[in-house]
Amino acid sequence: MSQVLHTPPPAPTAPGEDDLAALAARHGLTVSGARPSLTEYVRQLWGRRHFILAFSQAKLTAQYSQAKLGQLWQVATPLLNAAVYFFIFGLLLGARRGIPHDVYVPFLVTGVFVFTFTQSSVLAGVRAISGNLGLVRALHFPRASLPVSFALQQRQQLLFSMLVLVVVVMAFGSFPALSWLLVVPALLLQVVFNTGLALIFARMGAKTPDLAQLMPFVLRTWMYASGVMFSIPAMLADKDVPPWLADVLQWNPAAGYMDLVRFAMIDGYGSSYLPPHVWAGALGWALLAGAAGFGYFWKAEERDGRG
């Protein structure tokens, strides 16, 4: 009945290789760990929506659970962040040229919060798979759950930041108006955009964990080029730069999302500050990043973080 094997070849009484494949086919067995079709994958991901949500909320809660002030840090962190940037750029460097003082502070704070949202989504994305290998290797679920979940966690964080933002904006004389509703579509588009980026970087980070070291520098460059603490047209006005460079800076998705939120919430920040077709740009970037990110991630589903 039993046999001792000293060499690799399969047991003599065991069916040969072709037979095994045929046996599997006859009983309708499927290859373990194979990549599902794209529609099937979307269905699986949707089936895990409660897990994705619970995981992101759990991460959010766990983040500050050891701190004495606890969840208060959700609000305090963005506030301190904004204060630092105001001190450096508003007071020391005088980056507010072209913007009236009562507009500059909410302008800066909005920029910091909105950009931080994209920035932290990318950083979380890079580590989404490579930093959770234990989870990836222990349980079976669509891997895209992780980057999506991390992007959602950042969105929750952004909602806390928005609370701070409302207070800051009101303190500088902009009061709730109908235009504030525009924040909702703008941020929704940004959520899609960020999720797409997180998916892209999750796959890249799974293959090359070194990205986690590199990305902070790339993102900081992106931040300084996106007009977080200065107005791009005002800054470029008296400089001799080719017009295409100004266009590139303005079409940058991060700048677009920031401008849209500023436009919606700050009274003194009228449509004259907005580049043309900014909504179309925001929508286009969101769709592009979302679709590309999802497709790119799905392509490596059966390989990600397994090696």
Place this chain on the structure above:
Amino acid sequence: MAEHTDEKIPTVIADGVDIVYRVNGTGAGRGSATAALNRMLRRKQTEKASGVRRVHAVRNVSFVAYRGEAIGLIGTNGSGKSTLLKAVAGLLPVENGRIYTDGQPSLLGVNAALMRDLTGERNVHLGGLAMGMSREEIKSRYQEIVDFSGINDKGDFITLPMRTYSSGMAARLRFSIAAAKDHDVLLVDEALATGDRSFQKRSEARIRELRKRAGTVFLVSHNNKSIRDTCDRVLWLERGELRMDGPTEEVLQEYEKFTGGTDKAAKAAKPAKPAPKPKAHA
């Protein structure tokens, strides 16, 4: 191995499976930074020269598991048991060969999904969702899970963060969460070794119960007694090769001869073969 007649339905078929780990950063001992640079500059060299080590963890393993079987996996440390189990679960890619399964086999273990900073209560929900249970299922089984774990026997601990638990308590809660779900093909990796004696008895009973409901159970263990108690067929892996496949008693006798005596002696001096497993998570 049995002849497959028509009433024997296969649930897992492994067909010449090879599994290879690649480990980064094992290159030239002197100054790993220069080794890394070297690796980047000369891309087109062999994996070995570029400091990537290949660990061949499972070699050409073939077997067919049928519905209703409980199969033990034995072998000395580092012989590829857990790796093979992970591949069956579809969590590790195979280098060569194929693994066919009926439905989705699940590994019994949720350690990785749980967060130390969250309360036991939230971890029960999170772990359940991670295993693919629905919210209603978790709600209806919640009390059962907590009672089984015995976490609340000594006070209201379930509402405390898991980092405050003793290691035994945490292990018990993890097992209780993992065992709450019904599986078609269930893979158990040394889960029985957790907790105190009374909990071990309860968890062995739970495994047998799960086995009744599951199609096929795979059990990795160094405890030959629990293999004898639960399994009717045993696969013996040694250095990644399938050395023996047969009825429990026959294989265990050979294995005990190989490891030098009885279960007790084997336990006292576990032969350690530290084949490096990169970040293999139990």
